[in-house]
Amino acid sequence: VTTNGEYKALNIGIGLNLQQFGALSVDVTRSQNEVIKTDNGKDYIGHSYRFNYAKRFSSDTTLNIVGYRFSSREFTSLNNYINLVQNGLFDTYLEKNRISLSISQYIPKWDISLTGSLSKGTYWNQAGTSNYNLSISKTIKTGFFKHTSLNLSLTQEKSGNNGNQYKDRRIGLYVNIPLEDRASLQYSANISSYDKEINHQVTYRDQGFGGDYTIGGSAWHRRDFSGAVDYNLNATYSAQTGYGHAMVMADHSGSRKGIRASFDGSLTLTQHGIATHDKVYDDASRLILDAGASGVPMNQHQAKSNTFGLIGVGNTSSYYRGTYSVDNDD
Numbered sequence: 001v002t003t004n005g006e007y008k009a010l011n012i013g014i015g016l017n018l019q020q021f022g023a024l025s026v027d028v029t030r031s032q033n034e035v036i037k038t039d040n041g042k043d044y045i046g047h048s049y050r051f052n053y054a055k056r057f058s059s060d061t062t063l064n065i066v067g068y069r070f071s072s073r074e075f076t077s078l079n080n081y082i083n084l085v086q087n088g089l090f091d092t093y094l095e096k097n098r099i100s101l102s103i104s105q106y107i108p109k110w111d112i113s114l115t116g117s118l119s120k121g122t123y124w125n126q127a128g129t130s131n132y133n134l135s136i137s138k139t140i141k142t143g144f145f146k147h148t149s150l151n152l153s154l155t156q157e158k159s160g161n162n163g164n165q166y167k168d169r170r171i172g173l174y175v176n177i178p179l180e181d182r183a184s185l186q187y188s189a190n191i192s193s194y195d196k197e198i199n200h201q202v203t204y205r206d207q208g209f210g211g212d213y214t215i216g217g218s219a220w221h222r223r224d225f226s227g228a229v230d231y232n233l234n235a236t237y238s239a240q241t242g243y244g245h246a247m248v249m250a251d252h253s254g255s256r257k258g259i260r261a262s263f264d265g266s267l268t269l270t271q272h273g274i275a276t277h278d279k280v281y282d283d284a285s286r287l288i289l290d291a292g293a294s295g296v297p298m299n300q301h302q303a304k305s306n307t308f309g310l311i312g313v314g315n316t317s318s319y320y321r322g323t324y325s326v327d328n329d330d
Contacts, residue, residue: 007081008032013050022055022064033076035084046075063104071095073124094124113137129159149176168194182207196223211239211246230254240302243276266314277303277312287313287324297327 013027026049033044048071055064076084076094083092098121105114115135122128137151153172160166171191178184183206190199203216214236221229234251244265251258268275268288275288291305298304298311301324305311313324 006034007076007078009078022053025052026050029075031076033081033084035081036076036089038074044074044076046072048072048075048077060106060108063102065100065102067098067100069095069098071097089125093126096122096124098122111138111141127160127164130157132156145177147178150174166194168192179206191223197221198223209237209239210241211237213237228254240278241304243306244278266312268312270310273308273310274306275308275310275312276306278314280314284315285318287316289313289324289326291326297330299325299327 009029009031011027011029013025015023015025017023029048031046036044038044048069050069051067053066073094080092080094098119100117100119102115102117107114117133118131120128120130132155134154135151137149140146140148151174155170156168158165158167173189175187176184186203188201197220199218199220201216201218203214205214217231217233219229219231232251232253234249236247236249238245238247244263247262249260264279266277266280268277268286270288272290277286280286289311290309291311292309294305294307294309296305296311298313301313303311303313316322
């Protein structure tokens with residue numbers, strides 16, 4: 001990658017399929033960064049060496065992934081370069097070592113999936129970090145709560161040194177209950193040992209009134225219920241019209257109440273009238289169709305013809321074949 005001659009990186013590697021012994025890959029990256037200089041005034045030029053191993057023991061039981069990476073002091077990634085330009089060296093983490101491990105296990109007897117992962121990293125100019133996660137997920141296939149998905153997540157994060165260390169243990173519970181048609185009810189709860197708070201969130205999603213809407217609420221309080229319970233109630237409605245995308249949002253909490261409305265769209269002037277469509281970004285291509293009547297929809301697209309009978313489709317792919325058609329059944 002080259003950006004105005006200031007950052008360059010070259011990567012070369014090899015991957016091997018070891019059949020029943022798994023798969024192995026090794027690669028090396030050389031980077032040159034002209035934004036910062038070494039003590040002797042030369043560009044930051046460094047190397048990073050990466051090793052990955054993967055082994056699937058069976059199709060539905062266990063997957064094991066191991067990765068290790070070592071980077072020299074003068075190695076910078078593209079993200080490092082962008083951060084250096086914006087924030088300088090002090091706020092840029094230059095990675096030294098990183099090791100990661102991920103194991104997934106499916107238990108057919110209980111229809112439960114287990115995923116465990118760990119990641120530890122050290123840096124040349126910052127304290128090291130570590131992350132451990134265990135996730136348990138299950139989808140109910142029978143009964144009143146059929147198709148309901150459950151997920152329990154246990155996470156621990158650590159960073160810093162002994163004198164100034166950040167450590168947080170979190171428990172997360174996520175429940176998604178599908179209802180009739182496309183409606184769903186979602187609940188989540190998160191417990192943090194760092195800020196000693198519990199956060200609850202409930203969201204109802206459905207379609208109606210010509211669009212999509214959500215109604216939700218959240219509350220958070222300390223684990224021992226000391227102090228006040230903060231809350232927030234919110235509702236969102238969004239609809240794709242023949243003139244663009246409309247949205248209305250409302251929220252109510254102990255400290256603020258508000259309602260906001262927005263409309264996002266673009267206009268294209270043609271000899272047949274004004275075509276309305278989704279917001280066109282930059283110089284993206286657009287397709288204008290003359291349907292001759294208002295309210296005519298497209299197949300597999302939310303666009304409809306407007307008062308002038310014109311259908312506008314914004315942000316179509318340039319130089320690629322695409323198919324757009326009017327819904328003749330409506």
